[in-house]
Amino acid sequence: MAGDVTYTVDGNVAVVTIDNPPVNAFGFDVRRGVIEAMDRAEADPAVTCVVLTGGGRTFSGGADITEFGKTPREPSLPDVNTRCETMNKPVVAAIHGFAFGGGLEVSLSCHGRIASADAKVALPEVKLGLIPGAGGTQRLPRLIGPEAALDVIVPGNPVAAPKALSVGILDRISEKDLLEDAKAFARDLAAGDMPSALRDREDKLEAARRDPSAFEAHAAALTKKTRGLEAPLACVRAVRMTLDTPFDEALVKERDIFIELMNGDQSKAQRHLFFAEREAGKVPGIGKDVRPRQVRKAAVIGAGTMGGGIAMALVNGGVPVTILEMNQEAIDRGMAVIRRNYDTSVKRGSISEEERDKRLGRLSTTTSYDDIADADLVIEAVFEEMSVKKVVFGTLDEVMKPGAVLASNTSYLDVDEIAQMTKRPSDVLGMHFFSPANVMKLLEIVRGKETAPDVVATALALGKQIGKVPVVVGVCHGFVGNRMLSARSAENEALLLEGASPSDVDKAFLDFGFSMGPFAMGDLAGLDIGWRNRKSLGQTAVIFDALCEEGRFGQKTGKGFYSYEDGPRDAKPDPWVEALIEEKAKELGVNRRSIDATEIIERTIYPMINEGARILEEGIALRPSDIDIVWINGYAFPIGKGGPMFWAEQAGLDHIVERLEYWHGRTGNPVFEPSVLLRKAAESGETLASAKAGKDDVA
Structure with a gap:
């Protein structure tokens, strides 16, 4: 076998073990090794059944994500699945730890699934901006029904073994020795009629095929809050194919959707975040030899x-x-x-x-x-x-x-x-x-x-x-988040005074992909927090301070930038606020005008990115990806854009610098003065990370 897969025989059972630490990813050598093992088991007359399992701590974490975007190497993961399900001898997947993504898809191509009681299964591809691309959207609905499959595929969350057993993903749970129980299960299958492959099962689809209304309603509910993310909707589209598209044709279309998403901006952004979160745990001076103190209480x-x-x-x-x-x-x-x-x-x-x-x-x-x-x-x-x-x-x-x-x-x-x-x-x-x-x-x-x-x-x-x-x-x-938030907010009052309404600004943010705009967010958090902070720094904000002086602190007082007469979830534009803004603009001699969404984003998001570059220059953040993790997890920056620093590089650092210079000339606000690092990266065509490394080398 290939070096990442071992093959042993116990009586009439061939045991195929994936051995590719740390998570037994289905890289090229694993895929090739599993297929070779299945060929060997099928050719051996003494072998009547097969157990597929994982070495070490887990069954498999799925596909090797480092291969995404590269020239594919055959055999593919769909090839592995086809080989398993076309075996003329039953194959049982023995799952411990977790079977995620391609790991679960491979187990679905087997004829039976048994897991340890603490195991978990999942199809989490949606979190990488993808759909399951190796038959998961077609086999799982045939096993547990299309609506139940949506519950697994669209959110992409892990399912614990007891729950997986109750919904039908698993056939058995092992309470003792998983491998021995899996061998016994495989022998049971070999002694009876050959189980049908999931590709050939249609009974779980019949009700939805007759009346798809319940399926469509369930899909709509699950995707209600996707906020511009493509993958959840693509998951629904793929699962829907089980209702009207032959299996083999649907597999081809599923793979096409997977590849289209993989090459798209959103999946690239979400895969960036996957690696960024892991990179954030790597801190200079905090190696494996540094042991944390125990926290018992x-x-x-x-x-x-x-x-x-x-x-x-x-x-x-x-x-x-x-x-x-x-x-x-x-x-x-x-x-x-x-x-x-x-x-x-x-x-x-x-x-x-x-x-x-x-x-x-x-x-x-x-x-x-x-x-x-x-x-x-x-x-x-x-x-x-x-x-x-x-x-x-x-x-x-x-x-x-x-x-x-x-x-x-x-x-x-x-x-x-x-x-x-x-x-x-x-x-x-x-x-x-x-x-x-x-x-x-x-x-x-x-x-x-x-x-x-x-x-x-x-x-x-x-x-x-x-x-x-x-x-x-x-x-x-x-620090990182609130410092950048201050830069993002620096022009908020100016935008209002010059002609934008709070709802204009918030809508621009919603269209950009945020779940909430800055003024609605301010009302939610409490406007008095910023008011106290400004006071401690000796700063003022004409409109914000005027609202707070009137006791309008946001949702908790029923009024802020918006009125909340019908409850905190029902924000309504308030004519009193509009009148206040117009009055303050008149006092300051500001001629109000129409302000479009592009200008709003340039005067809010671009300074935030610029401040992020300053934070990198100063060493406050270790890497651009750390800033992205902060903003994704703490400030609801759109996941599909990968964080502010990643998005900036996709949008073009040279363009951002050009627009910052333009607005600096128009407003004189120092938040628009391009940072040394941002300008260096834009002029050299480098990424922010490489430009920072070069700056550090010089220093």
Whole structure:
């Protein structure tokens, strides 16, 4: 066999094992090896059945993504599937760990599937901007029905073995020895009638073929919030072919759709993000030899919106948490919100009552610092003012045990200045969660100038444990995300004064691919947050400040840039705001005009990209892809565009520099002055990463 596949025989069972660590991807050698193994098993008269399994920790993570976009090498993954399903001896897939993507597609071409109780299966190609391209959209509906198949394929989420058994993806679950149970299953199949291949099964399709209305309604519901992403709709289109297109013809069309998407901009962007997320975990000075500190118990200072959300995120990840507040009233208020959030999750069916009670059981509260002294990690989530945070950290320094990690959830403030309130600055760092902290995936880990490597490693490990996407950044005002957000927002008031309405700007963002525009987002987050921040910096904003002075803080007060008379989900343009904008423009002598979407994007997104380049120049972010991960996971930048820095390179850095220079000349706003790195990359034709590397080399 090829070196990545082994072949052994146990009595009458041939065992074919994929051995291509770390995830047994179906690269060229694996594909060739599996086909050779099937040929060998079929030719051996002593072999009556075959078990296909994976070596190491898993069955298979699917296709080798590094081969995407390159000249295909035969045999292809569809060739492997055809070979398995046309065997004249039954083939059983023995799944442990996970069978994702092509791994599950290969198992669907087998005649039976058995898995360990903790295994998971998935067709996650949609997350890479693709559809399953090796028969998954045609075989799975024939196994479990087209609507159930949509539930697996369109969201692309993992399905645990018990659920996979109940819906029919799996035939059996092994409670003991998977390989031995798989051999027994294969022998059972060999002793009976040869099972029919999925390609030949039609019974699960009959109801939808007679009346496709339920299928269409289910597809519409699943794709309701795709916001311009092509792959979810393409998944539906491919599955729909099971209703009216012969199997072999549908396989060809499925592959054509897969290749079309693979060559498209959205899939390139989503594959960039796949690798970027993994790259973000690689931090200079934090190698495998740096062991994170153990976090057996944690504490959170503050039971407000952020503190409560952070506590939920921690207990959801299995970490016991004590919440500290100044008084019992604040504790009761915060715990009521936490309980209500968990009760809502139970009602939605996302967690069971038992799981809710387990999570609440990991939570305790106190009003005394003495009760958190033995915590391994404490996260401060108090008011965003330096003086307040300094008091908290001075107290923590006195109370917390040696070796405890002291983290601040600050959104803007100088972590190094905070650390100087302690005698242990090496134990201090920023852990910037995003609201709601129990939902949002981004975790900005702010590495101070004295933060110890094992403290950074601890934050990285904890972030992954609680389901976050951690990105290590440096110290500056606003770090990566909020600093770029400030640049993006720099022209917001000018756009309003010069003639755009809040809904004009928000619509331009929606059309670009954002799920929400900046003014609707401001209303959601609370306009008073920015108001307080401006005050602390001695800054003003004519329209924003006027709204806040009227008590219009957004959704929480029922009025902000929009009116929310019918509830927080129903934003309506407010004539009062329009009149305010016109009045302020008149006071400032601004002649208002019509402003189109192109201008709005150039004056908001382009400065943000420019600021990202400055952040790279300064070493606040390690690489452009880290910035992309921050903006995708923390600020809902359109996934199909791959993040601001990736999108900028696709749009053309030279064009962006040209337009920045134009707007700098028109407005004089320094956010438009092209950064050295951005100009260098544009003039040389390099990527931002290579231009940064060249700059670093010179330095």
